[in-house]
Amino acid sequence: MVRVKSQSFRRGSTLIEVMIAMTLIAAAVIITLVGLIGLLQEDRTVEVQVTATGAIRSQTEEIVSVAADAKSMDSLAAAVIQYYATTFDRDNEKIPLGPDGAVLPRVELVDDNSKLLYRFPIRYPGDATRTSTGEFDVNRNAVGTITFYLDETAVKAPDDAAQVWQDLGDGSGGLASGFDMNQDGEITPQTAAISMALLKNDPMALGILQMPVDIRVMFYNDPRHTLLAYSQARRIVITESRDRSAFLTP
Secondary structure: OHHHHHHHHHHHHHHHHHHHHHHHHHHHHHHHHHHHHHHHHHHHHHHHHHHHHHHHHHHHHHHHHHHHHOOOOOEHHHHHHHHHHHHOOHHHOEEOOOHHHOOEEOEEEEOOOOEEEEEEEOOOOOOOOEOOOOOEOOOOOEEEEEEEEOOHHHOOOOOOHHHHHHHOOOOOOOOOOOOOOOOOOOOOOOOOOOOHHHHHHOHHHHOOOOEEEEEEEEEEOOOOOOOEEEEEEEEEEEOOEOOOHHHOOO
16 A cells, blocks of 8 residues: 555656646746847847938938038028928828828928928838839838928927937036027027018028038827827028128128
């Protein structure tokens, strides 16, 4: 009888050991999978960051190129405004970059005509496809925008300006809004009646000699654009004027 009990005990012990071993193996597999998923997510994040940086750089280079090619205007900022208003407002050009693929104007005046907003498509990493005609399909979960400010009082501090200012030791918690675009030393509302026709035909009437431009790219996890996965923005300023004589007049 003792011998039978001993054999039963050994069989029970063996079963427990097998179960423990299987549990340990399963745990190891889960840990490995979690690690792999984490690495894939990290790689995806890096890829998105690189894509965003490249898209912003590309748009910056285009703006600089437009300014460099301007021949007929003393204000390079006015030349850039005219280029974007004229080039992308022809035939009411639209692009499907809104929520659920809503078709939106490629360029339009927004916020009471105080800003010119330009939209551009960007490639979501790993999702670039081509249409039947061989062109790249527009990814509707990745959106790029460029904001050209037309009114001094409409210019807001960049999203991270408050933190940057605190890091520099001021501690005030932010920067004042506004930007002296006509270089008169004051922040005042735009007096010109802004319209697309004005931007196309006589942008010098705005009196803009230096202009902040915000370039932003946004990646969403859903077609409704409610889940923002990643966003990156950069502000550049077009400052050069061809005619400096006005600043030398007493």
